[in-house]
Amino acid sequence: MGDGSPLDARELRAWTGYQRMSSALLARLHQGLHQDAGLSWADYEVLFALQASPGGRLRALDLRCALGWEKSRLSHQIRRMAQRGLLCREPNPADARSAVVCLLDKGRCAVERATPEYTARLRAEFLDLLTPRQLDTLAEISETVLAHLARGEEDLADLPDRE
Secondary structure (H helix, E strand, O other): OOOOOOOOHHHHHHHHHHHHHHHHHHHHHHHHHHHHHOOOHHHHHHHHHHHOOHHHEEEHHHHHHHHOOOHHHHHHHHHHHHHOOOEEEEEEOOEEEEEEEEEOHHHHHHHHHHHHHHHHHHHHHOHHHOOHHHHHHHHHHHHHHHHHHHHHHHHHHOOOOOO
C-alpha cells in the first residue's frame, strides 16, 4: 500500500485527468448507446457477454464473474431485461441450484444493432485519438492495475467471514 503522503503535481495531474476523462468518455458512450439502440450500459454489457458465449448462454455465476458484478445487481438486471424480452433465465440442467441466462432473439438483434455504432463512437471519441504506442501503454497500465486489484480480491477471499 502507498505511504499516504499528499499527491505531488504530476500524480495529481495524472489522477484527475484520468478521472475526468473516464467520466466524460463513459457518459458520452453511454448516452450514445441509449440514443442509438435504447440500451443502457448495463444492458449492453450483459447482452455482449451472452452474445460472445457459446449458444448465447452462460451460467449466472459465470456471467456475474465476467462482468465483475455483485449477485444482487445481476439478478435485478436480468429481471428487468427478461421483462423486456431481451433474455431469459432458466434452471441449469447440470445443477438445479444454479441458473443459466439465455440470449433471446430480441436481445441478439439489440446487441447486433448497437455494436457497430458503439464501436464507431469508441473509435472516434477515444481510440483514434491515440497513437499505437499510447494504446500499448494504456493496455499495460490497465493490466498492471487490474492484476494488482485481483491479487487484493484473492487476499480478501482468504479472510474468514465476520458475520
